[in-house]
Amino acid sequence: MSWKHAAVGLLGFIVTASSNFAAPERLEYIEPHMGTLFRIVLYPSDPALAKAAARAAFDRIAALNRIMSDYDSSSELMRLCAQPPNTAVAVSSELFDILQLSQAIAEKTHGAFDVTLGPVISLWRETRRTHALPTEAARTAALHASGFRHLRLDPLTRTVTLLRPNMALDLGGIAKGYAAEAALSVLAQHGITSAMVAASGDLALGDPPPGKTGWKIELNPFGSTTGTPLILIVAHAGVSTSGDTEQFVTLGGVRYSHIVDPATGLGLTRPTAVTVVAPHATLADALATACSVLVPAAAQQLANDSTESVRVIVHQRNADGSTRSASFGHAPAGLIFTP
Numbered sequence: 001m002s003w004k005h006a007a008v009g010l011l012g013f014i015v016t017a018s019s020n021f022a023a024p025e026r027l028e029y030i031e032p033h034m035g036t037l038f039r040i041v042l043y044p045s046d047p048a049l050a051k052a053a054a055r056a057a058f059d060r061i062a063a064l065n066r067i068m069s070d071y072d073s074s075s076e077l078m079r080l081c082a083q084p085p086n087t088a089v090a091v092s093s094e095l096f097d098i099l100q101l102s103q104a105i106a107e108k109t110h111g112a113f114d115v116t117l118g119p120v121i122s123l124w125r126e127t128r129r130t131h132a133l134p135t136e137a138a139r140t141a142a143l144h145a146s147g148f149r150h151l152r153l154d155p156l157t158r159t160v161t162l163l164r165p166n167m168a169l170d171l172g173g174i175a176k177g178y179a180a181e182a183a184l185s186v187l188a189q190h191g192i193t194s195a196m197v198a199a200s201g202d203l204a205l206g207d208p209p210p211g212k213t214g215w216k217i218e219l220n221p222f223g224s225t226t227g228t229p230l231i232l233i234v235a236h237a238g239v240s241t242s243g244d245t246e247q248f249v250t251l252g253g254v255r256y257s258h259i260v261d262p263a264t265g266l267g268l269t270r271p272t273a274v275t276v277v278a279p280h281a282t283l284a285d286a287l288a289t290a291c292s293v294l295v296p297a298a299a300q301q302l303a304n305d306s307t308e309s310v311r312v313i314v315h316q317r318n319a320d321g322s323t324r325s326a327s328f329g330h331a332p333a334g335l336i337f338t339p
């Protein structure tokens with residue numbers, strides 16, 4: 001996953017929540033985690049609680065990174081992947097939880113979102129470093145070592161079994177949303193519910209700022225210099241945007257994203273970005289990645305058929321530099337204003 005990349009404000013979204021109310025005060029805390037900056041904005045009724053609450057929230061994110069990072073060979077995820085195939089490994093409840101969610105989304109998206117694409121993703125990372133497309137043989141081998149149907153989860157024993165040799169898991173498409181959501185819960189446990197946790201393009205939103213109906217989210221999916229920003233007003237929801245604005249490679253005149261297409265083993269080339277508003281930040285993160293892989297008609301069907309209310313906004317960059325966006329699905333209760 002892309003945790004080494006430390007971009008600020010992926011995809012150029014801006015969250016503004018300034019209010020005319022004198023109290024409670026708006027406080028903001030920023031720390032680097034998971035290769036990006038996590039930003040916590042909160043309006044505590046008792047400001048004395050804020051610092052300790054933010055500290056606990058960041059500590060939770062750091063603890064989740066120690067479980068889920070694929071850049072740290074000692075993480076629980078990497079230790080799991082180092083086991084011989086066909087070995088049932090007992091894992092933490094957090095790792096089991098995120099893998100269960102990932103597998104459910106893989107099923108729903110027919111593998112467009114698939115955390116077992118680790119070998120394909122690391123091969124693609126090499127391409128982004130070296131600017132040389134992978135050989136056919138390397139791509140075939142990486143795809144052969146991937147596939148969500150070769151990952152077995154047993155809820156009774158809370159064990160995970162990787163069924164193929166050389167399998168590797170990559171949680172880069174879901175872990176930031178999961179961590180943002182977990183951090184928001186920690187803030188609530190400290191009595192602070194009017195809060196937002198933002199991990200570049202992945203946002204977990206709690207109660208709105210005092211006196212407001214929601215958090216104002218400004219989306220610039222292709223960067224702040226392109227197109228008119230889209231405004232969302234959202235509370236009690238997750239909002240994630242996936243696109244190639246910051247992490248891409250251009251080879252032979254073709255621009256490839258850091259999201260890989262399991263059909264080809266290569267980075268995506270479609271000039272789109274996707275925003276998902278979902279009841280939870282974990283779901284929003286995973287679906288934004290999934291809907292980037294799916295063709296827009298399939299993303300629309302996924303949004304319309306989803307048992308949870310999800311709003312999918314597909315942003316398209318046209319050849320002449322103009323942009324347009326189309327929205328699908330059912331707005332979650334917290335999505336107060338939508339294009």
Ligand code: ADP
Nearest residue numbers: 001002112113114115172173242258259260289
């Ligand atoms: P970002 O990391 O920029 O917020 P995403 O949430 O879309 O963007 O996640 C992209 C990351 O997800 C990649 O860097 C990689 O680690 C992982 N990934 C790439 N392709 C897929 C895929 N098809 N399914 C699941 N995860 C993927």
Ligand code: MG
Nearest residue numbers: 173285286289
């Ligand atoms: Mg994602």
